[in-house]
Amino acid sequence: MDASIGRTAREQLTGRYVLSLVAFLALVYGVTQDIETVFAITLGLAFVETISILRDTPTVDSRWVGVGLGAFITIASLAWFAWELTTAAGTGGPVWFPALTALIGVWFIFDARADFADGTDSYAPDDMDASEMMLVLNHGHLVVEELRQGPKTVPELADACDLTESRVREALDVATDDGMVYPVDGGPIDDVERYALDESKVGGVAFVRSNGKRILRRIARPFRR
Structure with a gap:
């Protein structure tokens, strides 16, 4: 496993990529002149990169990455x-924010627990990259x-859209x-499967409604057991 992670x-x-990160941190220091800010950003970047590496390593169970996160x-x-x-030396920021992030951390733990119980892996890397x-x-x-x-049928759509049938x-x-x-x-004569469009699910309102429900279901998933 160690070799795979490496x-x-x-x-x-x-x-x-590493040089670009160093240049970014140098730019932050040049703007802020605050080494503590640079140190905090460096820790954040190191944490994010570690999670990304672990998630993309095939031999690492991504569910444990979710627990660790x-x-x-x-x-x-x-x-x-x-x-x-x-502490009197507190930042003076709103106390509700760290309380909220603590709840988010608990959600990650329960979500990973649900994955273990269901035998699924929500934290595995997607098959498609962003460009695909x-x-x-x-x-x-x-x-x-x-x-x-x-x-229209798949062949008709492929011809009309100038795409291959696999892409369609x-x-x-x-x-x-x-x-x-x-x-x-x-x-009754042509039994070739065609596809039709549900116009009620097209548009901005439909998009928000559909994705809003999906997001709410995803948030509630760890607690529906």
Whole structure:
């Protein structure tokens, strides 16, 4: 496992990337002239990079990363909260903020616990990187705009959108998750599956409603056991 973690670290912490972080910290110091601020940012960056490396290492169970992340946030937040309440040298900031971050840390712990109980892994890295996801979303936009004209089959969508059928199916997989696009019967003569667009789930209000429900379900998941 140690070798795998080291290999992942070398892949992510390239020389150019490390130099960019050093340049960023130098810029922060040049602007603030405060070494404590630079030290705090350095600790934050080190923590984030450590979590990223552990999550991207195949031999590391990402659920334990979630437990560690939650425990770290909770302990650090409670220490901050106690510092604000009991020490005259406190930062003078609102005490509700460290209390809130402590609750967020507890949520991470319970969420990882739910993963262990369900046999799932919410903290595993996604199969798609950001660029691939953006490409799929762009293709999804093309498919949705074409379905505004009426139901179509995958080959018809591929031809109209100038995409391969595999790309169309990727876009449809995303669009059918929330019911924006749904399959319909081809009819008594043509039984080829077509896809249609649910206009009620298109637009800004529908987007907020759909994603708002999804976010609320995700937040409530650890406590629905």
